[in-house]
Amino acid sequence: MIIIILISFFVLLFLGMPIAFTMGSVTVGMLLLGDVSLELMVQRMFAGVNNFSYLALPLFILAGNIMGKGGLTKRLIRLANAIVGKLSGGLAMTSVVTSALFGAVSGSTVATTYAVGSVVVPRMKEQKYSNAFTASLIGPAGVLGLIIPPSITMVILGITANISIGELFIAGLLPGILLTTLICVYAGFMSKRKGYGVIEQEKISGREFLEICKEAFLPLMTPVIILGGIFSGLVTATEAAVLAVLYGFILSLYYRELTFNNFKGIMVTSAVTSATILVIISVANAFSYVLTANRIPAMISDFFLQYASTPIQFLLMVSLVLFILGTLTEVTSLIILLSPIFMPVAMQYGIDPIHFGMVLIMNFALANITPPVGLSLIAGCSITDKNMGIEDMFPYVLHVICIVAIIVLVIIFVPSISTVLPNLFG
Template identity: 75%
Template sequence: MIFGILISFFLLLFMGLPIAFTMGAVTSGAMFLGNISIEMMVQRMFAGANSFSLLALPLFILAGNVMGEGGLTKRLMRLANVIVGRLPGGLAMTGVMTCALFGAVSGSTVATTFAVGSVLVPEMKRQNYSNAFIASLIGPSGVLGLIIPPSITMVILGITANISIGKLFVAGFFPGILLAAMLCIYAGIISHRHNYGIVNKEKISLKEFLHIAGDAFLPLMTPVIILGGIFSGFMTPTEAAVSAVLYGLLLSAFYKELTFSRLKTMMVESAVTSATILIVISVCNAFGWLLTIQKIPTMITNFFLAYANTPTQFLLIVSGILLILGCLTEVTSLIILLAPIFMPIALQFGIDPIHFGMVLIMNFALANITPPVGLSTIAGCAITDKKMGIEDTMPYTLYVIGIVAAAVLAIIFVPEISTVLPEFFS
């Protein structure tokens, strides 16, 4: 039964069947062969989506869409350009920094890529950046929206692995800043080596800088409102998501850049995106229950306890597994399937849950980049040139994968990067 489940799962996945349908087919088939009532699948699917905390998911998605269309992106981009625009590769660095700033507003990886890329990519092409470099940088830089709070992925992980969502949010700041700095340095080196971009030598006065910074101040207050509300005890993560939507709508009305017709379209798009994720969560819960009754988590636990002698070895093995699986499937299914299995083992090794959560988040960021299922890289190709494939971005994508992998190792070997802020606020 166990081998049948695993073989069927990967066979259907390689045939191109969507992950939700793959898990649904394998789960229902295994239940039928095991004489388990199919009603159990329906019950487990309902239980997987029956969570008040999951209401934060569609709300954060809507908030990100509203802020992306409401004039916030270009204000954040102007601020980023003022800070790094005069350096070699300044426009590329501006893209990375804007993704980091917008990630602190939207919480979505792909939304960050499209919001920033739609504004920045035409100008990068005009400044002689190659399409391969643009797609390999702007796409993967979108994962900063996954790491820097608020993050939709952190919400799903917190609910699935029973980790404080608020502490996960705070823990993401330093890892996000670290990765953004590494990507900026990489962008500067590559731009200098290949003579990409035009260095902006125009001086800006203090008055102009303060005006641009003031214009970006209100959008940058979004994470302050969200985290302040959560840590003050005034709001739950779900209520903070509602506040993010309302704040985004107020800013959009203030900037007068979001039409009512576009708002209606965005609400539909947000509902469709949310439904897609929730279907995956529901089916993954049923699939995870099936694995549990087949004692697969116990087998995995015994493997780790037998071959991993230290917490660091355990984290490295987990990262290796996620690196392989991240090439085959998308992040949400990895979270729902593996987080409940790995978390108890991490606790047995005495690993701080917040540290382990951030190791998983960084690995999920890497999974969003690695081909052939790297959604961020695919999004970068789509917004640069619709005819591009991931293979056209080589070797730049390999460089970026190496950078993100180095950030993963930094979080593993230096836990304080992700734990110092949560400890300060606790």
Template identity: 35%
Template sequence: MGFSAFLLLFFALIGLGVPIAFVLGLSSFAYILIEGQTSLLLATGQRMVQGVNNFSLLAVPFFLLAGELMNRGGITWRLIEFAQSILGHFHGGLAYVNIVVSGFLSSIIGSANAVAAITSASIVPEMARKGYNLNAASAVSAAAATMGPIVPPSLILILYGVAANTSIGALFLAGIIPGLLLGAGFFVAAYFVSRRDAGIQRTPRVTTKQALRATLVALPPLSIPLVILGGIISGVFTPTEAGAIACVLAIGLGGFFYRELAWRDLPGIVLRAGIVTAGVLFIAATAALFGWIMAIERIPAIVAAWMTGLSSDPNIILLMIMASLLVIGLFLEPLAAILITVPVLLPVATQLGIHPVHFGMMMSVNLVIGLITPPVGLVLFIVTGITRVSVVALSRALLPYYLGALVVLFLVTFVPQLSLFLPDLFK
């Protein structure tokens, strides 16, 4: 009775649009009260603290702060000028520029929401001026932003690593090939979309001197992902320490190299990063409480027994999990979905011999598709809020990009080496 009411309240609160952290917390407290186990109330605070009492989670505020510093420090425009000098003169070149810049920003910021906001405000208006349909231009920004949670550093991969007790460094390495595949899929989609639009104007080809200058100016921010990954791979620093180093590099570039970051900007930057961090960690704390209730009811064991009873073929089980996650991604943000589903689904994967790093990449690619899918896709609402297109029109324009993302999802799911090759190589 108590668990049925727990699930009913959980889905009712989601349907009412209550923020996910409150959904997790309120439904968990309701379960304890309905079951009459008031003694468990004494342990709820401890469980929530345990949910965030992990050294690896320190990487979250550091990478969020680094992203804010880099955006304010003028790094975004240098990346745009660099990509435009190489790709802008092609038909549909600004769409390719958008995808490339999103990829670079993803490798620095690690957040789809932030990447979508930056490219929608900076690149989409320029695309519209060059004759791109505004819906199509907005779709490029929305789709390309989904590389953010896959390309390292990634908040989703950090939270998965904590929830699954898996090496975050290995997950960062595993995200490189799937992230590049997503970018390639979006390139193909943008190519076919731009071919149908004869009204697109090409950006004039720049001279070799101009291209070289744009490359030299953008070289410092382009090297940041290499420094971060290189340090993690070589063991010089941990992923958490890499976040702190990214902040130092961002301050150095924005404040001293480009001279666009002033000391007076820092309080506002720290405040914005702190607000987002508080939201992420609040979800992590209440998700730990939610997971505790699931463990009390033995839900992971029940789900594992049910799935393996249907089939012993790992590919069939993966297909079932993939379909389930696609549905879950329609209604839950990836960060919350990871924290809720990992304790339930990872035991199934482990029982079938599926590597936790491969499983993490499959889950992550699966769930980021939900970011650009109605009704809850947060990136959709960020982009429409900036570009003023309708959600329906943007969703239609995203159809070719959905196809590209689904192809990559199938590859990542059923070709484990796409995720495991680099972690095994640098083991």
């Protein structure tokens, strides 16, 4: 039975079937083989999303889309350019810093790539950055929206693995800053080596810099409001998502860049994105039932306990598993399927839940940029050149993958990077 499940799953996946339909097809097949009523699948699917906390997902997605279309991106780009624009590879660094800043107000990986890329990519082409370098930078930089709070991925992981969403949010700050810094250093080094970009000679006066900071101040207050509301105990993560939508809407009206037609498009896009994620979550819950009924989670747990004698070995083995599976499927299904399996084992090793959560988050970020299924790579290609494929991003994309992999190892071996802020504010 176990062999049938695994072979069916990977065969359908390699044939190109969407992950939700892959899990659903295998689930239906296994229930029929076990002579179990398909009503059970419907019940499990409903139970998978029958959680009040999941309301935060469409709300954070809506907030990010409103902010992307409401004029916040331009102000964040100006601030990032004022900070790093004068350096070698300044525009490339600006795209990375802006992705970090926008990630702090949107929480979405792909939304960050498109919001920042739509403005920055045309300017990078004007400054003679190659398409391969541009796509390999703007796509992976979008994963900063997954790491820096608020993060939609952290919401899903927190609910699925029963980890505090607020503590996950604040735990992502230091890893996010570290990754931003390393990618900026790489962007500057590679730009200087290849002769990409133009160093802007025009200096920004102190008054102009203060004006830029003033314009960017209100957008940058978004994570402060969200995290402050959660840690003060005034709101839950779901209620904080409501505040994010309201605040983004008010700012967009204040900047007068949100039209009625734009708003209609935002609502449709947010609804489709939310539905896609929730369908995966619901089907994954039914699929998890089939796995549990066939004792696959117990077998995986026994395997780790037998071959990993230390917490570090366990975390390295988990990272290897996620790296392999991350090349085959997208992040949401990995969270729903594997985090309930891995979390109890991590507790047996005495690993801090927040530390383990950040190890998973960083691995999910890596999964987003590993071909052939890395959504951030696909988004980077799409925003740079619609005829561009992931294979055209080499070798630059390998460099960025190595940078993210290094951060994964740093988080594994230095737990305090993940836990110091939650412990301080907890």
